[in-house]
Amino acid sequence: KVAEDQLVIDAGQKHFGPIACNTCGMVYAAANLEDEAQHVQYHQRLLEGIRYVGWKKERVITEFWDGKIIMVSPDDPKYALKKAEEVRELVDSELGFQQVSLRCPSQTRTYMFVSNEKKIVGCLIAEPIREAYRVLAEPPSPHSVHREPLERHRAWRCSTEPEPAICGISRIWVFALMRRKAIASRLVDSVRSSFMYGSVLTTEEIAFSDPTPDGKLFASTYCKV
Numbered sequence: 001k002v003a004e005d006q007l008v009i010d011a012g013q014k015h016f017g018p019i020a021c022n023t024c025g026m027v028y029a030a031a032n033l034e035d036e037a038q039h040v041q042y043h044q045r046l047l048e049g050i051r052y053v054g055w056k057k058e059r060v061i062t063e064f065w066d067g068k069i070i071m072v073s074p075d076d077p078k079y080a081l082k083k084a085e086e087v088r089e090l091v092d093s094e095l096g097f098q099q100v101s102l103r104c105p106s107q108t109r110t111y112m113f114v115s116n117e118k119k120i121v122g123c124l125i126a127e128p129i130r131e132a133y134r135v136l137a138e139p140p141s142p143h144s145v146h147r148e149p150l151e152r153h154r155a156w157r158c159s160t161e162p163e164p165a166i167c168g169i170s171r172i173w174v175f176a177l178m179r180r181k182a183i184a185s186r187l188v189d190s191v192r193s194s195f196m197y198g199s200v201l202t203t204e205e206i207a208f209s210d211p212t213p214d215g216k217l218f219a220s221t222y223c224k225v
C-alpha cells in the first residue's frame, strides 16, 4: 500500500507513483521492489482463490445474465467445502480478520457469485442467529465540519436491546474491480430467498456482523435505513 504522504524518488523510472493492476485491482508503487513483490504474491493468491473450475453437482440459487450464485452448505462434498474455505481465507485476509473462526460451522452457508468468466467475484457467509443489535445513528459531533461523510475505521454505536433476527451475514465481499454492479445486493437477495425454506426473509430478519465502513454504507442502502 502507498500511504498518502509516502514520498517516492523520481529517478527517471518507467512507472512513477502508484499504479493499479487491472487484473487484481491492487494499487502499488511500481519500481518499488518490495511493493512489486507484494503485488505478485497478492495477484497469484487472488487469481488462484477466485478460480472456479465448475462442479458436476453445484447448487445454483439464482442465475443472471452476467453470472450465477451458487451455495455451499456444510454437508457438501469436500471439494466444494475446500473452495468455500479458500475463498473465506481470501476474504478474511482482505477484511483484516485474523483467525476469526465461524461461530457455527455446521450451519454456515457460503454463497458465491460466479462470473461468466468462471471467477468467484463475490462471497457471502451466512449463519443462523436468534438476535441482533441495531446500529444507532451517530449523534451530531461538535466538530462535524471537519468530519468525513462516514468516518472510516470506527466502531458503531449499537442498541443494548437485542431484536429477533434469523440470518447473520458474517462476511460479505465483492472483488474490487467488480464493485457497484449490484453483486452484493444480489447475494443478499439470494440469501433472503433461500435461507429459510418456504419463506423470504425481510431486511429486518437479517443482520450484518460488525460491518466495515463499506459494509455499513452498503447495508444501510440495501436495508433502506
Ligand code: ACO
Pocket: 095, 169, 170, 171, 172, 173, 174, 175, 178, 179, 180, 181, 182, 183, 184, 185, 186, 208, 209, 210, 211, 212, 213, 214, 215, 216, 217, 218, 219, 221, 222
Ligand atoms: N460507498 C457508498 N455506497 C455504497 C458502497 C460504498 N463503498 N458500496 C455499496 N454502496 C451502496 C450504493 O448505494 C449501491 O448502489 P449504487 O451502486 O447504485 O449507488 C448499493 O449500496 C448497492 O451496492 P452493490 O453494488 O450491491 O455493492 P457491491 O457489490 O459493490 O459490494 C461491498 C459492496 C460488499 C461492501 C463491497 O464494497 C466490498 O466487498 N467491500 C470490501 C469488503 C467489505 O468491507 N465488506 C463488508 C464487510 S462487513 C461484513 O462482512 C458483515
